[in-house]
Amino acid sequence: MAVSINSVQLSLPQAIIAGFFLVLGFLYFAFQISELTRVLLSTFVTPGKPLTSFGPRGSWALITGASDGIGKQYALQLAKAGFNVVLVSRTESKLHNLSLEITSSNSDIRTEILAMDFSKNLGSDYERLAAIIKDKDIAVLINNVGQSHDLPVPYAEDPEEEVNNIIITNCIGTLRVTRLVLPGMSARKCGLILTMGSFGGLLPTPLLATYSGSKAFLQNWSTALAAEVEALGITVYFIQAYIVTSAMSKVKRSTYMFPSEKDFVKSTLAKIGNRCGSVGYAFSGTPWWSHALFAWCILTVGYPFGHFVVHQNLVMHKKIRARALKKAERMRLEAKKGT
Ligand SMILES: NC(=O)c1ccc[n+]([C@@H]2O[C@H](COP(=O)([O-])OP(=O)(O)OC[C@H]3O[C@@H](n4cnc5c(N)ncnc54)[C@H](OP(=O)(O)O)[C@@H]3O)[C@@H](O)[C@H]2O)c1
Incomplete structure (x- = not known):
């Protein structure tokens, strides 16, 4: 038995698998929308415990x-x-x-x-x-x-x-x-x-x-x-x-x-x-x-x-370290000049 979706012919097992992923995708999307709604309400609307x-x-x-x-x-x-x-x-x-x-x-x-x-x-x-x-x-x-x-x-x-x-x-x-x-x-x-x-x-x-x-x-x-x-x-x-x-x-x-x-x-x-x-x-x-x-x-x-996120974090903190070391060196030289 074959099923036709948008003039694409699928066998019954193919149609079941496609339907399964469609439902899964919909549920995932619905979950993310409800989670984002919760985030927005909780952050901007709902008061905390007094x-x-x-x-x-x-x-x-x-x-x-x-x-x-x-x-x-x-x-x-x-x-x-x-x-x-x-x-x-x-x-x-x-x-x-x-x-x-x-x-x-x-x-x-x-x-x-x-x-x-x-x-x-x-x-x-x-x-x-x-x-x-x-x-x-x-x-x-x-x-x-x-x-x-x-x-x-x-x-x-x-x-x-x-x-x-x-x-x-x-x-x-x-x-x-x-x-x-x-x-x-x-x-x-x-x-x-x-x-x-x-x-x-x-x-x-x-x-x-x-x-x-x-x-x-x-x-x-x-x-x-x-x-x-x-x-x-x-x-x-x-x-x-x-x-x-x-x-x-x-x-x-x-x-x-x-x-x-x-x-x-x-x-x-x-x-x-x-x-x-x-x-x-x-x-x-x-x-x-x-x-x-x-x-x-x-x-x-x-x-x-x-892995990507932790690597970006490493790159960012390497830059912060380099700037901090440069600043410390500048201050050391200025202090040396002042004495
Ligand atoms: N600022 C941020 O961006 C940030 C972000 C995330 C989380 N936090 C967290 O928020 C909390 C407060 O941070 P903050 O930015 O307000 O820090 P802060 O400006 O450095 O103030 C730290 C306070 O803790 C006291 N303190 C430090 N070491 C102490 C010790 N060994 N024993 C007793 N008191 C000590 C300090 O006073 P004395 O020097 O008089 O002891 C000061 O009152 C920390 O737990 C920090 O991890 C901060």
């Missing part, structure tokens, strides 16, 4: 890496939203100034500061932190502290100290602080644990290999934790961020692709729980709109071409 759902006004937020950059914005914006704040980072003077800034513009907000260096991984520091939060209802934990490489560097040439500091600060620090707040949140059956991830964890990033690996670790850890504690009423949300202006990124001027810390944190706190452009990752999101569209492109179009 901050008040994690604790009433006057409950506490704990922010690590709070004295600068993105962490400082979390502290300022959470205080403005009515949370008392525990601020943790290395530099006591910066924490002190931030505490003053917060209390002078929010008279009913209380602050606590703790200067500790996560890379030292000292039990005594975690004991001090535990003592500070002991009688406080920590409703929000922002796992923001993070260290990256000073400049892109081949793994084999990366000083051991930098490698260790990145892993201990980004991974061990986050695990240890989270362990301190989990019992209280579990008892209260609510809370938010928000962890700062990076596109470096989504895409293997050559010349930032240890940083990239540390964020990939946090991605899986946070997602697994989210599933474990969801039934306890705790929200765990992992932020997949592309570049944001800060000391770490060394990007000073904000653009639609590189938002300021202020705008980035504002979008994050407005989209808690929304996946936005994060395709295929549970309990994670890309709240800044251009990061969302970029993530959708990479995760949908780029993933089948993993």
